[in-house]
Amino acid sequence: MSGSPHHLEADLSIVAGQFVAVVGPSRSGKSLIIELAAGLVRPEAGRVMLLGQDWSHAAEREESPLRIRVGTVLQQPGLLSNMTVFNNVLLPLRYHRGAMPDRDRAQVVMAELERLGLGALRDRFPAELNHGEVRRAAIARALILDPEVLLLDDPVAGLDAELVVVLKRYLEARRARHALTIVAALRASSPFMEDVDRLLVLRDGRVVADGTREAVLGAVSDTLRMYVA
Amino acid sequence: MIEWVGRKTIAGYAYLASLATLFTQAVLDLVLPTQQGRRDTLWVIVRQVLFTGVDALPVTTVIALLLGIIIVTQAGTQLPRLGAGGLVGGIIVVTVVRELGPLITAFIVVGRSGTAIAAELGNMSVTREVVALRLMGISISRFVIMPRMVGMVLSMLCLTLYFDVVAVLGGYLVADAQLTIPFYAFVESITKALSTTDVVMTAIKALSFGSAVAAVCCYHGLAVRSSFTEVPQQTTRAVINSFVLCLLIDVAVTVPLYV
Known part of the structure; x- marks a missing residue:
């Protein structure tokens, strides 16, 4: 899949209710994964399925019912x-x-x-x-x-350490109340990593490691370990 | 050269097609029943009417009065020399009610509200507010475009009729004070010259101009992509294209009817 301004090749499926963190260096495709999942970027090849529906070919009128089930916060939140x-x-x-x-x-x-x-x-x-x-x-x-799915692009940007913990607890409480699938692009290691069920490490638009935090820690290079540890 | 003309022609048609699509979608959003966002949409319409219509009353009053005074002064001093002093009312009807009323009102609305809409939507695009609305499942056409269009069309219609009345009043002030034409004679000459067709055509022009200006300004506002420097560029394009489109519509309405 490719989309402006980056390139991404990935074959991923995310189980409902999981908390998935996408990490990696700048321009590795983290934001693109969020934008593809949010239906803001259409793949040039392949499909993006969300909650059983094909985002790749959805008309704008069909989007609205699906969007109610998906919460998204981009790097520029657009209040x-x-x-x-x-x-x-x-x-x-x-x-x-x-x-x-x-x-x-x-x-x-x-x-x-x-x-x-x-x-x-x-x-x-x-x-x-x-x-x-x-x-x-x-x-x-x-x-x-x-919503059933929450897509976050750099949710901890601009938050001090205390507020990161506030946000972490808030999301934990939300997940405890009802099933919420979270996909978060993170630019650096943060307390969120403790709650993550699955970690995707990207580099140059490819997934270089995929699994639990412990599994990924042992599978990536020292450079990429900085994003996970 | 031919290639350039061909490219520009295709671009022109594509532009008009985009405007038509935007307009049609807004009309569908207006007429198709839905419960989604009705109160918010109504509130945006009310604010648009207040800004485009009510707030524009002072400037419209001044321009209409001055225009009425200028036209009747010129007509009242020139026509009697040709032995056609009784045509003063007719001149007011032909120039103000048929042509200048709708056109100048459109220009006022473009200058005040069209620019504001284009700049507002442009800034919303750059700050990703438009994307955020889409992500919330809020229709841009229903929540952003349609209410601005409805507000602008309603305001344009009311302002045009108001402009015509005030311009005629301005004309009467001159007729009474300088040309010593009695009120009764002035009104009689106007009512003789004014037909139902004139009023209907004025209303049709106002509705068409309002729709065109709103569509053009929304289109250019939403055409802004990633930089604040695009906002004034698109706003300028919105103003120029609105003027041109209003004049084209005016010709399209006037020529078949009056020629």
Whole structure:
């Protein structure tokens, strides 16, 4: 499979409920895996199947029902700049769950923001937030519809060590409540590695190691071990 | 040379086809029943009407009044020399109601709101807000394009009719103050010259211009890809293409009807 701006050749299948981390150097194809899985990039050859549906040939109208089941946070999270944090997180609920009472929706959003330590920032606009706060708000927005799959591109960028742990616990709690498949592209080793069921190591658009953290640690070169250890 | 002309012609048709697709999709989103995002969409329409219509009233009033004054001053001083002083009302109808009202209103809307839409959507594209909406399963056509189009079309229609009334009023101010044409005579000359066709055609032009401007500006805003420097470039293209398209539509509507 290839897509702009990188090239990727991979044959992967991910079991529902797994937490899969994709690691490797810059431009190794980590973000491309996320973009392919999110249906933002179409493969030149091959297929991308997600939740039993073929992303590769889905028309835009067919995308919407599938997208509700998939939460995605890209490197640039794209919070809507003219909406507060609260309204950003509320938007998918308002759009897709129009029948839900306003009060219930507000409660769900506030609970999500509190869990991510964003309760006090509910009325701030994205321009008033730091990088880590924007990222956490985007994760809250991606998870507000209780998707079955969560795709994260560099989820810990801009987060300090404490907040990485907050996010880690938050995702652990989400996974404990109901099955959530997570695919996360990570640029460096982080506490997330402790929770990972499977690790994919990429280099130059190819998978060079695939397995549990322990198995991968023994299978990769010293250079790539830095991303895993 | 021939190759260049051929390439430009194909590009022109492709551009018009893209605009037609965008417009058709927005119309489908408007008429097809769905519960998804109805309240949000309505809210965007209301904001668009407030910005494009209500906020444009002061500038529209000033321009319409001045235009009415200029036209009636010229007509009122030149026509009597030709023994056609009674045609002042007719001149107002022909120039303002039929042609300049819809066109100048369109130009005002392009300058104020068309540029704003193109720049807003361009910035949204660069900051990946458009992609984020798509990732949330929110239709760009339903949530972004259609409400702006509906808001702009409604605003354009109301502003055009308002422009015509204010321009006629401006004309009357001159007629009354400088040309000493009595109110009754002024109104009579206008009502004689004004036909239902004129009003209907003005409304049709306003609706067409509104649709065209909204489609062009949304298209160019969403055409921005990865750099903020593209935003002013696409905004400029949106303005120029909106002007050209409005004039083309004007010719297409006017020539068959009045020639």
